[in-house]
Amino acid sequence: MKRAAVSAILILLLLIACTSEAEEPQEVWSQDETFQVDDRTFYGKEGKFAIVKENGNENEPAFPAGPQGRHYSVYFWGESDELIGKNYTLTATHEEADESVTLYERRISGNNFSEVSADASSGAKFGLDKAGLWLMEVTVDGEEFASFIIEAK
Numbered sequence: 001m002k003r004a005a006v007s008a009i010l011i012l013l014l015l016i017a018c019t020s021e022a023e024e025p026q027e028v029w030s031q032d033e034t035f036q037v038d039d040r041t042f043y044g045k046e047g048k049f050a051i052v053k054e055n056g057n058e059n060e061p062a063f064p065a066g067p068q069g070r071h072y073s074v075y076f077w078g079e080s081d082e083l084i085g086k087n088y089t090l091t092a093t094h095e096e097a098d099e100s101v102t103l104y105e106r107r108i109s110g111n112n113f114s115e116v117s118a119d120a121s122s123g124a125k126f127g128l129d130k131a132g133l134w135l136m137e138v139t140v141d142g143e144e145f146a147s148f149i150i151e152a153k
Contacts, residue, residue, distance in 0.1 A: 029095045029133045032148040037116055042075075049138050049146035050075045050116075051124065061153040063134070069127025075118035076108060076140075083108050083120040086141045090124060095133040103128075108140070128152040 035046045041062065044050040053062040054071040064070065074090075076083050086108050091100040103126035111121045128134055131152050138145045 029135070029149055031133060031151045043150050044075075044136075044148050045146045047077050049077070049148075050118070051136075054123075063128055063150050063152040065128055065131035065152040067127060067129070069125055072124045072126075073116075074122045074124050075111070075116050076120040076122075076145075077118055078120075080110070080119045083140065084110055088122060088145070089139045089142075090126070091137045091139075092128065093135045093137070094128075094130060095135070100137070103136075 032043070032045075034041045034043055035050070036042070037052075040052055042050040042052045043062065051072045051074050054073055056064070056070055062070070074088070076088075087105060088108055089102060090104045091102050093100040104124040106122050106124065108120045108122050111118050133149055133151050135147060135149050137147045
């Protein structure tokens with residue numbers, strides 16, 4: 001009887017250990033920090049890549065959830081000759097989704113916006129179909145460039 005109880009306890013401990021090892025840790029998402037330039041809120045990685053809302057009312061979210069999108073100015077920092085004339089792609093993955101969606105693809109130009117001392121710039125127009133956190137990923141000619149998390153409201 002004692003031997004059966006000890007065996008049962010050992011089997012139970014083994015099952016618990018296997019179950020806890022099989023569970024993958026949950027990734028915690030949170031919106032990345034923003035930064036200010038001339039009283040405007042920029043999203044992205046300061047000194048690398050930034051995006052700022054260009055239209056809509058001041059009290060509306062920068063990234064509204066739903067079918068209506070926004071116009072954005074996009075800024076790049078780095079070597080101008082490695083950016084200007086290249087194509088960038090902006091993709092997004094919702095925190096509850098398994099696949100990314102391409103939001104925008106466009107050519108990068110010189111910095112046309114004097115208020116931001118970026119090395120290159122472009123534009124974008126896109127919308128996010130549902131509320132929540134989104135991982136934004138930027139590639140330049142297929143190479144990873146920057147990533148950050150925003151919140152659509």
